[in-house]
Amino acid sequence: xxxxxxxxxxxxxxxxxxxxxxxxxxxxxxxxxxxxxxxxxxxxxxxxxxxxxxxxxxxxxxxxxxxxxxxxxxxxxxxxxxxxxxxxxxxxxxxxxxxxxxxxxxxxxxxxxxxxxxxxxxxxxxxxxxxxxxxxxxxxxxxxxxxxxxxxxxxxxxxxxxxxxxxxxxxxxxxxxxxxxxxxxxxxxxxxxxxxxxxxxxxxxxxxxxxxxxxxxxxxxxxxxxxxxxxxxxxxxxxxxxxxxxxxxxxxxxxxxxxxxx
Amino acid sequence: xxxxxxxxxxxxxxxxxxxxxxxxxxxxxxxxxxxxxxxxxxxxxxxxxxxxxxxxxxxxxxxxxxxxxxxxxxxxxxxxxxxxxxxxxxxxxxxxxxxxxxxxxxxxxxxxxxxxxxxxxxxxxxxxxxxxxxxxxxxxxxxxxxxxxxxxxxxxxxxxxxxxxxxxxxxxxxxxxxxxxxxxxxxxxxxxxxxxxxxxxxxxxxxxxxxxxxxxxxxxxxxxxxxxxxxxxxxxxxxxxxxxxxxxxxxxxxxxxxxxxxxxxxxxxxxxxxxxxxxxxxxxxxxxxxxxxxxxxxxxxxxxxxxxxxxxxxxxxxxxx
Numbered sequence: 001x002x003x004x005x006x007x008x009x010x011x012x013x014x015x016x017x018x019x020x021x022x023x024x025x026x027x028x029x030x031x032x033x034x035x036x037x038x039x040x041x042x043x044x045x046x047x048x049x050x051x052x053x054x055x056x057x058x059x060x061x062x063x064x065x066x067x068x069x070x071x072x073x074x075x076x077x078x079x080x081x082x083x084x085x086x087x088x089x090x091x092x093x094x095x096x097x098x099x100x101x102x103x104x105x106x107x108x109x110x111x112x113x114x115x116x117x118x119x120x121x122x123x124x125x126x127x128x129x130x131x132x133x134x135x136x137x138x139x140x141x142x143x144x145x146x147x148x149x150x151x152x153x154x155x156x157x158x159x160x161x162x163x164x165x166x167x168x169x170x171x172x173x174x175x176x177x178x179x180x181x182x183x184x185x186x187x188x189x190x191x192x193x194x195x196x197x198x199x200x201x202x203x204x205x206x207x208x209x210x211x212x213x214x215x216x217x218x219x220x221x222x223x224x225x226x227x228x229x230x231x232x233x234x235x236x237x238x239x240x241x242x243x244x245x246x247x248x249x250x251x252x253x254x255x256x257x258x259x260x261x262x
Numbered sequence: 263x264x265x266x267x268x269x270x271x272x273x274x275x276x277x278x279x280x281x282x283x284x285x286x287x288x289x290x291x292x293x294x295x296x297x298x299x300x301x302x303x304x305x306x307x308x309x310x311x312x313x314x315x316x317x318x319x320x321x322x323x324x325x326x327x328x329x330x331x332x333x334x335x336x337x338x339x340x341x342x343x344x345x346x347x348x349x350x351x352x353x354x355x356x357x358x359x360x361x362x363x364x365x366x367x368x369x370x371x372x373x374x375x376x377x378x379x380x381x382x383x384x385x386x387x388x389x390x391x392x393x394x395x396x397x398x399x400x401x402x403x404x405x406x407x408x409x410x411x412x413x414x415x416x417x418x419x420x421x422x423x424x425x426x427x428x429x430x431x432x433x434x435x436x437x438x439x440x441x442x443x444x445x446x447x448x449x450x451x452x453x454x455x456x457x458x459x460x461x462x463x464x465x466x467x468x469x470x471x472x473x474x475x476x477x478x479x480x481x482x483x484x485x486x487x488x489x490x491x492x493x494x495x496x497x498x499x500x501x502x503x504x505x506x507x508x509x510x511x512x513x514x515x516x517x518x519x520x521x522x523x524x525x526x527x528x529x530x531x532x533x534x535x536x537x538x539x540x541x542x543x544x545x546x547x548x549x550x551x552x553x554x555x556x557x558x559x560x561x562x563x564x565x566x567x568x569x570x571x572x573x574x575x576x577x578x579x580x581x582x583x
Binding site for chain 1: 311332335336347351355362363365368
């Protein structure tokens with residue numbers, strides 16, 4: 001456990017000593033802030049129009065502005081995560097292999113699982129830290145909404161983003177462990193994410209068995225449930241399995257490094 | 263402390279290490295000598311648990327390096343060829359991290375880091391980022407890393423590469439001072455290094471052990487005599503008798519009866535050390551009416567032994583043992 005913490009600490013230090021953390025968090029906040037603002041403006045305008053229509057015709061559906069804003073905002077966070085996570089995970093193993101420090105880790109009295117989990121948790125922490133400032137956006141919604149938006153929806157939304165992040169980080173770690181080049185790791189990771197994102201396109205609406213399976217495999221389709229505030233066991237199991245799979249594959253990959261002497 | 267038996271390691275079809283066996287006693291410094299690509303690094307990697315052996319066994323402190331890898335790794339300090347440094351850490355931060363992953367108890371960590379820095383003479387660099395250090399300092403940080411958890415066994419792969427002469431001397435002193443309380447294996451392709459620091463030498467070439475002996479033995483064996491190589495055309499027996507008759511000549515041996523097939527003899531003459539008998543030998547041969555084709559000193563230095571042992575020889579001469 002102590003050694004797991006040592007790895008975690010080292011990775012966090014690395015993120016914040018090198019400019020990676022600042023660059024990634026900075027870019028993420030600019031993008032998410034910009035989109036939050038845009039989404040907010042669009043729905044406020046729409047609700048104005050709806051109110052005016054209501055005044056004129058007397059009947060219009062009530063609009064849940066904070067709910068709609070958050071649904072779109074969380075949807076967007078998921079998409080941005082696909083772009084950001086490869087940058088967090090590309091160096092996790094590739095850099096160690098290139099520098100020769102993998103040899104230090106593999107000849108130290110560390111269990112492989114401590115190395116893998118330490119790195120995984122460090123990336124996930126940075127991902128969470130990256131999300132932290134977006135809570136101020138929620139503050140805006142809470143301060144200005146009447147009645148208050150249900151906080152459960154927000155909680156589920158953030159939970160969903162974190163779960164999605166965990167899945168992406170687990171898969172990204174594995175890909176990073178396959179190569180010595182951070183660039184290759186980043187490109188391959190991003191490609192994999194894109195594929196898992198759009199994998200359901202072919203099967204959409206086809207109604208076939210294959211179509212259903214492909215839809216099930218799309219990571220963002222499950223994510224949709226969370227943005228709507230729905231905690232679906234299917235999605236939890238799917239994400240949970242992907243995290244376990246990613247961690248397991250990374251462990252196998254470390255083992256393979258020993259045999260090949262990478 | 264370290265027992266290696268019939269250890270082999272192959273990468274695909276390439277055999278890097280071929281059935282080597284040796285042992286290292288507690289407190290001993292063993293030198294691994296061989297040209298680049300001889301299998302030194304591979305052997306060390308097997309011992310540190312970084313690579314699994316293809317066959318054979320290796321035990322460190324009584325633990326099998328494969329089956330009880332964690333126990334072995336706990337007891338080993340290892341400096342690979344390229345020091346495994348996190349260049350964006352400070353020296354102290356890095357050593358602290360290494361102490362953590364080597365499972366040094368928290369209460370002893372500070373003291374151990376401090377001690378490792380003192381031993382390698384880098385306390386004044388503690389706050390420097392490793393990337394700003396010179397090659398020599400990086401090497402020393404790498405060495406400190408191998409010592410920080412006070413391991414029983416220290417394995418150093420080319421520890422003096424990239425250091426300037428003064429630093430090389432310092433590092434050699436450090437290594438010598440560690441002997442006794444630690445068991446050390448170091449690899450090198452620099453001969454004087456072996457004679458200066460090691461108790462025993464394993465000469466390894468093409469994955470096989472060419473010789474294992476103490477440095478003193480290897481050298482004594484070679485320094486004790488002067489050898490002169492001659493090529494003479496004449497009758498073997500008579501030539502030998504004539505040469506043997508010269509004062510100071512200890513032994514004359516005919517290496518091969520004829521090289522060119524025209525009656526030339528290839529002779530090795532061992533003489534008393536400290537006397538140069540070459541002109542006398544020449545005079546004797548010529549005076550007796552034989553033809554002298556070649557006459558040269560063939561005293562063997564450690565370098566030559568090394569070359570002899572590590573370059574392939576068609577005749578398969580028995581290595582000095």
